Amino acid sequence: MDIRIFKNEAEIGKAAGQLFCDAVKENPSCVLGLATGATPVPTYNYITKAYADGKVSFKNVSTFNLDEYCDLPKTHKNSYYTFMHEQLFNSLDIKEENVHFLDGNAEDTEEECARYDAEINNAGGIDVQLLGIGNNAHIGFNEPADEFTVGSFKVKLTDSTINANKIYFDEGAMPHYALTMGIEQIMRAKKIVLIATGEKKAEAIKNMVEGEVTPQVPASILQNHKDVVIFLDEAAASLLNK
Ligand code: PGA
Numbered sequence: 409m410d411i412r413i414f415k416n417e418a419e420i421g422k423a424a425g426q427l428f429c430d431a432v433k434e435n436p437s438c439v440l441g442l443a444t445g446a447t448p449v450p451t452y453n454y455i456t457k458a459y460a461d462g463k464v465s466f467k468n469v470s471t472f473n474l475d476e477y478c479d480l481p482k483t484h485k486n487s488y489y490t491f492m493h494e495q496l497f498n499s500l501d502i503k504e505e506n507v508h509f510l511d512g513n514a515e516d517t518e519e520e521c522a523r524y525d526a527e528i529n530n531a532g533g534i535d536v537q538l539l540g541i542g543n544n545a546h547i548g549f550n551e552p553a554d555e556f557t558v559g560s561f562k563v564k565l566t567d568s569t570i571n572a573n574k575i576y577f578d579e580g581a582m583p584h585y586a587l588t589m590g591i592e593q594i595m596r597a598k599k600i601v602l603i604a605t606g607e608k609k610a611e612a613i614k615n616m617v618e619g620e621v622t623p624q625v626p627a628s629i630l631q632n633h634k635d636v637v638i639f640l641d642e643a644a645a646s647l648l649n650k
Contacts, residue, residue, distance in 0.1 A: 409617060409631065411638045413645045417605045420639045421450025424538075424603055427637070428455055429464045431536045431599075437468040439528075441537035441594070442496075443548075444473065444488045447603050448538060449495060456499035466502040470531050472524075474539070474548040475588035476512040478562065486576055487512075510560060510587040517587060521560035525593065537597035541604050541627050544568040545612040549588035550626040557590035591629055600636040602627070604644040613640060614647040 414420045428451065431438055442448075458464050476488045483490060489509050497507055508527055514520035528534060539547050544566060550557055551566045565573075565584050574582040594600070604613050616627040617638070623629075630636050 409636050409638055411617065411640065411645070411648075413640050413642060416641055417447075417450050420603055420605065420641060421454045424448075424451040424601055424639050425454025425458065427601060428536065428538070429458045432464050432466060432469055435535065436465065437470070438535040439531045439533065440469060440471045441534040441589075441597055442471050442473050442492065443538045443540050444475070444491050445540045447540040447605055451538070451603065452496045456496060459500050466500040468506075469502055470506040470508070471497075471502070472508045472528055472531070472534060472589075473510070474594075475586050476510045477583040478512040478517075478585040478587060479583050480512060482509075482511070482513065486581075510589075512583075512585075512587050514587075517562045521562070521587060524587075524589075525559045528589075528593065534597040536599045536601060537594060539594070539600060539602040539627075541602060541609055541612050541616065542569055543572055543608055543612060545615055545625045545627045547591070547594060547602070547627045547630075549586045550591050550594075552624045552626060554623060556592065556623045556626070556629055558592040559590045560587060560593065561590055562586070563588050591623075591626060595629060595633055598635065600630060600633055601639065602630065602636065603639045605641045607643040607646065609644040610647045613638075613644050617648060 480487050510524050511520050549563045563586055615625045621628045621631050
């Protein structure tokens, strides 16, 4: 694991944002796996500024988002579809048809997950996958479990995840289910970039980096990936053995 520690989240945004811009400049039709949550916002801000400054174009880039809530209208203010358009896509020249999401409102979720997995394969797989990490070490919405998951699936969110994300919703409105890419699928990305900031993530990061590889710590599987870069601020790195 290539672990890089920064002073604050703005510095991470610059470094991670530049990594994504470089990937797009090197391969203008690359396939990106993208994440939601508070963590990637500085990275997305850097990317939209680089685009506005004429430094990079996304016109041939394709994206696949990691996950989406179930039973939330696609254009709801808290859907990940809305989040990604507001934080990133609306400010880039990316084509809407190249932007991919799991449909959390699909009637047949198994069929929807199979469709998504096939689309990722048809696109040639993910070149660079961005990840955050949950306080419980989830990646995507792969919660601690008895086995590592494979392809996309419908997941019941844990109390830890509901407590962390319900602040964004009106009281009682946070969905308890989501569709998410599976762990094996995330691991097939050619390169993985994980970002974690703040003290709340320190234990998950320690377990991910220094603990055993176990589905009870979903992110620990990244120890087995050949090309993973971890961007941490000092607080998220604070429990690591130096
Ligand atoms: P956060 O979420 O960026 O809002 O902390 C990360 C995650 O749950 O993966």
